[in-house]
Amino acid sequence: MSERVRRPGPSVRTRVVEHFAEREVPREDRLITEEPLEIRVRARALPPRRAWVTMRTPGHDFELAAGWLVHEGVADPGALTQVAYCTDTDLAPEQEFNVVTVTLTDAADLPHRHVSASAGSSACGVCGKDSVEDALTARTATPWSGSRPDADVVRRLPDALRERQTLFERTGGVHAAGLADADGTLLVVREDVGRHNAVDKVVGARVLAGEPAAAACLVLSGRVGFELVQKAAASGIGSIVAVGAPTSLAARLAQDAGIDLWGFTSPGRSVRYC
Structure with a gap:
């Protein structure tokens, strides 16, 4: 009887040797599955x-x-x-x-x-x-007409996202995206080895749950590339908050699509691109 194939998990165990100045420590670690x-x-x-x-x-x-x-x-x-x-x-x-x-x-x-x-x-x-x-010129949804997070809420969002990055905590090798309302409440968070996949997953979670794809805010664990702004525009998202910087093309598209774009976000600082 053949062994039943197991569904691949989000991470896998591996053996590593950690090297320090005066010693070596063999131990088990985890890698994000791709x-x-x-x-x-x-x-x-x-x-x-x-x-x-x-x-x-x-x-x-x-x-x-x-x-x-x-x-x-x-x-x-x-x-x-x-x-x-x-x-x-x-x-x-x-x-x-x-x-x-x-x-x-x-x-x-x-x-x-x-x-x-x-x-x-x-x-x-x-x-x-x-x-x-x-x-x-790709398809975009109706622009977001509801409330958007203000600067105080924006600065809290990356830490709130980080608290729910369980795969990153275990592997250190995964991106995260989350959808939030204007008050900073995270509606859904997903992680993936690909930044674009993480964004697809959070919107897909809403769609399959019968909820609107649009939301007040998309929160990202890294930088903002053009493609991520394009996905936000296609879903009707009102703002993007990122830990890293945007590219020039990302800022251009966000402005054209009427999306508030925030980068370099931490508890003490965030930069809004106008």
Whole structure:
């Protein structure tokens, strides 16, 4: 009888030797898991089509797929009817939990950038698009019209996010993203080896829970790249708070999309980009 394949976990044990000036200490450590995830799209009686392949940290895979489809303009939140792991007989057992199929209410035409390029990485974003101008004109949601966090709330958000970064605490090798309301209450937090995946996961969590993709604030554990602002714009998020700096293109898109952008955020300081 063959051994049942175990679903990959978010971290794995490994043996290391820690070197100090006068001694060496062998011990056990943990590494963040990095595995591929293939996202397939199916509608009506049509066979599933590969939409994207990304490297991610296993866990919340359905949320990652749902968030990615919404951010890329492949589907509206209400068009997702089912998300499931693929059961194709030609899949190797170890890949059983690395392929997700999303069923939509209607046939979806993949954007041109995904027709010829369907493989990405944990750092993938604008690299999969035909051009920066194509990305600048990508689908965006209705701009956020509700309250946004003020400077006092903003400065508290990174520490609040850090308190819920359990995988980072164990491995030190993972990014985090969170959605918060204007008062600084975190609605959902997700971690992943890829910054973009973490953002897809938090929005996907809301979509699959029947909640709006939009929120007052997106909180990031690192810097702000253009692609992350694009995802925020696609979801209708009102502001972005980051521990690190934004890029010039990220600041440009945030201004064009009406998103408040905060960087270098700590308890004593934060920089708002106007």
